[in-house]
Amino acid sequence: MWQIEGGIHALAKAIAALAERQGARVRTNAPVAEVLTAKGRTSGVRLASGEVIPADIVICNGDPGALATGRFGEGATGAVPRIPPGKRSLSALVWYAHAETSGFDLSHHNVFFSPDYAREFREIASGQPPSDPTVYICAIDRSAGEHAAPPQGRERIQIIVNAPANGDTHGYTPEERERCTNAMMASVRRCGLTLDNSMPHSLMTPQDWEHLFPATGGALYGRASHGWAASFQRQGPKTRLPGLYCTGGATHPAAGVPMAALSGQLAARVIAKDLASMRTSRPVVTAGGMSMPSATTGSTG
Ligand SMILES: Cc1cc2nc3c(=O)[nH]c(=O)nc-3n(C[C@H](O)[C@H](O)[C@H](O)COP(=O)(O)OP(=O)(O)OC[C@H]3O[C@@H](n4cnc5c(N)ncnc54)[C@H](O)[C@@H]3O)c2cc1C
Known part of the structure; x- marks a missing residue:
């Protein structure tokens, strides 16, 4: 067992400070009412206050069930599969x-x-x-x-x-x-x-x-992990809606603070990869005399 000096919220504070040092702006008490979409991908979020924050990438850290049941608006409902009540943890x-x-x-x-x-x-x-x-x-x-x-x-x-x-x-x-x-x-x-x-x-x-944790029925660990195949059915970082990603204790690999942190790392890696493949790079002449194709024409898997 690991404990954190200063209590568990010292970890949240440390992560917030780290993010701010990297240029992030942390906003709390700002519930998201809707994930916005345009041209088949995410375009930002609308807060419950009505404020719109445009964004190319949206990461949902709530339970993915909240997306599937429309708690984040119509545009995001198809992004992840529903978790039937019988499959809740x-x-x-x-x-x-x-x-x-x-x-x-x-x-x-x-x-x-x-x-x-x-x-x-x-x-x-x-x-x-x-x-x-x-x-x-x-x-x-x-x-x-x-x-x-x-x-x-x-x-x-x-x-x-x-x-x-x-x-x-x-x-x-x-x-x-x-x-x-x-x-x-x-x-x-x-x-x-x-x-x-x-x-x-x-x-x-x-x-x-x-x-x-809206849309969970109070389930604390995401989708139930009974059965050999259950681990493979947990929501991963990628969703069906381009630009929208999932992290947190209700996603792969599992619940608990260390696992939620791992899922954040996974999402960061996948996003970095997707951003690299989205970036339009100018054709470059290589030493072999071949020009590189634009990465946007490649498959993103
Ligand atoms: C009673 C209890 C005891 C636990 N004990 C332990 C333990 O000892 N060790 C351990 O490792 N884990 C423990 N856990 C599990 C651990 O707390 C979770 O797995 C972990 O907090 C998940 O982190 P997360 O960031 O995914 O989600 P959360 O910590 O739940 O954070 C999600 C955040 O999203 C916010 N949010 C939701 N919807 C919206 C919205 N529409 N707009 C804006 N914000 C929104 C929520 O308010 C919340 O702050 C415990 C859980 C519970 C309930």
């Missing part, structure tokens, strides 16, 4: 809590397994949150080292339980949220860990993830 219930813990000496990363893992996945497949879930707990204030003293009193913990990716069609009622919290607490209690009942927390459900 898992969503999650995530508690961000300030809790007093007892009975079990937590490490930084902890997994409490359900005694019936198969039932857990049957319940999720039928659209239900697991009744006796496997629980991951990240004890944020505890060092990854083995001999660190546990924090006194309340500590910050993040708790993750798998859930069905149906956040576009199902909202969790207060009763259901309470049932899920009780089921999670019972699971860890069986393993010896008690979380105090009054634990102040904020609970993210698949509906909240759907809001953050």
Whole structure:
């Protein structure tokens, strides 16, 4: 496991600073409403504010499902295949809590397994949150080292339980949220860990993830990776719309910060190659006396 000094957002800040040093201008709080097209390729984006930003290349870092379902306008819907709801990866219930813990000496990363893992996945497949879930707990204030003293009193913990990716069609009622919290607490209690009942927390459900990652139903890892062929069906950097590229945790190779970074590198390489093949170069006389054809007449594969 790798951790980042200063927390995960230190990485985003470092990448932003690197990009700015290379001449990029970073704009946040600027939701894109539409990918614009002209003459069969991308021509820029329109922000929700109405502002139009012309561009030869557009890179979509959201879930590709958002393109396919028209969240970025009609022009981009055919750019990538749709991901049917049945092919979505898992969503999650995530508690961000300030809790007093007892009975079990937590490490930084902890997994409490359900005694019936198969039932857990049957319940999720039928659209239900697991009744006796496997629980991951990240004890944020505890060092990854083995001999660190546990924090006194309340500590910050993040708790993750798998859930069905149906956040576009199902909202969790207060009763259901309470049932899920009780089921999670019972699971860890069986393993010896008690979380105090009054634990102040904020609970993210698949509906909240759907809001953050539109068109996913709350699926956190893009297309499901079950089966030998599934890896080959993940969206790669190239789309069917010239000038539009995809990157991010929902694309090839996989979810997770390191994998999302790899997908960014892949996209950068493909774009550099495509730009080189698009550039019209003047015919040049070579030493052998042959003139080079314009790269635009070659196949771009
Ligand atoms: C609870 C949880 C715990 C996780 N823990 C880990 C972990 O410990 N280690 C790890 O490696 N990975 C972890 N992951 C996975 C990791 O966070 C993701 O795989 C990674 O953030 C994906 O990066 P990304 O850049 O593709 O997408 P994101 O980080 O999701 O960034 C996409 C951005 O696009 C923005 N966006 C979407 N639509 C639009 C639009 N229309 N206009 C403008 N902007 C838009 C979104 O607001 C978002 O900021 C975790 C994920 C979750 C949910």
